[in-house]
Amino acid sequence: MPAKKILMLVGDYAEDYETMVPFQTLLAVGHSVDAVCPEKKAGDSVRTAIHDFEGDQTYSEKRGHNFALNANFDDVKAADYDALVIPGGRAPEYLRLNKKIIELVKEFHAANKPIAAVCHGAQILAAADIIRDRKVSAYPACAPEVELAGGTYMEIEIDAAYTDGNLVTAPAWPAHPQWMAQFLKALGTTISL
Numbered sequence: 001m002p003a004k005k006i007l008m009l010v011g012d013y014a015e016d017y018e019t020m021v022p023f024q025t026l027l028a029v030g031h032s033v034d035a036v037c038p039e040k041k042a043g044d045s046v047r048t049a050i051h052d053f054e055g056d057q058t059y060s061e062k063r064g065h066n067f068a069l070n071a072n073f074d075d076v077k078a079a080d081y082d083a084l085v086i087p088g089g090r091a092p093e094y095l096r097l098n099k100k101i102i103e104l105v106k107e108f109h110a111a112n113k114p115i116a117a118v119c120h121g122a123q124i125l126a127a128a129d130i131i132r133d134r135k136v137s138a139y140p141a142c143a144p145e146v147e148l149a150g151g152t153y154m155e156i157e158i159d160a161a162y163t164d165g166n167l168v169t170a171p172a173w174p175a176h177p178q179w180m181a182q183f184l185k186a187l188g189t190t191i192s193l
Contacts, residue, residue, distance in 0.1 A: 004082040004187050007108075008035040009101060009124070011091030016048035016064030017173040018087035018118050023067075025180050026085070029189055033085070034071035038098045041072045049089050051119075051172070053158070058141065059172075061090075073100075078107035083187055088119020088139060088172065096127035106130060109166065114186035116168040118179055122146055125167070137162045137169040 006026055010019055019035075026033050037046050048064030078084075084105065086092065095101050105128040108115055117125055122138030123145055125131050132150030137160075143153040154162045154169070161170040161178040168186055170179035184191070 004031045004189070005080065006031055006033045006083045006085060006187075007076060007078075007081040007104070008033055008085040008087070009037075009095060009104070010035055010046050010067065010069070010087060011037050011095045012046045013049045013089055014046060014067070014087045014091035015089030015119060015173060016050045016067075017176070018089060018121075019046075019048055019067050020065070021173065021176050022085055022087065022116070022118075022180060022183075025176075029184065029191060031187070031189070034076070034081070035067070035069050036071050036073040036076055037069055038073050038095070038101065040069055041074075042070050044069050046091070051089065053172075053174075076100075076104065078104050078111065078113075081108070081113070083114040083183075084108045084116070085183075086115070086117040086121035086124050088117075088121045090120070092120045092123040096124045102128045112166050114166050114168060114183060116179065116183040116186075118170045118175065119172045122169060125149075125169075126151070131167070134167060135162060135164040136167060137171050139171055 045066040051059040109130040126149035
């Protein structure tokens with residue numbers, strides 16, 4: 001299995017688990033991951049938020065960790081990468097306003113490269129207008145955005161994931177085992193014991 005070069009789009013208050021777990025998982029199986037954020041450089045950090053499901057009507061939010069970026073956003077070109085990861089949390093709501101973010105997502109999609117998005121990451125997919133006539137999972141609060149962008153919102157279990165072509169999506173961090181397994185399959189990664 002050749003190692004893949006993967007781009008991860010993060011921002012302040014990205015969900016902690018949805019940022020750190022896929023980053024570490026992909027590194028652990030031998031891929032390289034460049035984590036970038038607009039207006040930040042390698043060595044800078046983003047603050048994360050921890051979203052828990054504690055029986056309330058929505059998730060609770062707590063301050064997470066600082067996550068160190070390892071590449072410069074200004075240097076990123078979609079052509080240099082094999083796949084894209086978009087964590088959820090609060091970051092996607094403002095990252096989708098960045099024109100370069102939207103162009104990058106469109107370029108990955110046009111090249112049919114695997115794109116993994118979890119939770120509120122679907123906000124970026126919708127803003128990039130790449131989910132029309134596609135089946136997409138996301139945090140349930142993002143269902144209207146998926147549908148308004150012409151996608152079909154997949155209401156699946158919180159620990160499940162859904163793949164439609166090059167898009168691998170999931171509702172939230174409890175889906176990491178399924179989400180990462182389906183993304184690794186899309187990358188052509190095989191793991192033998």
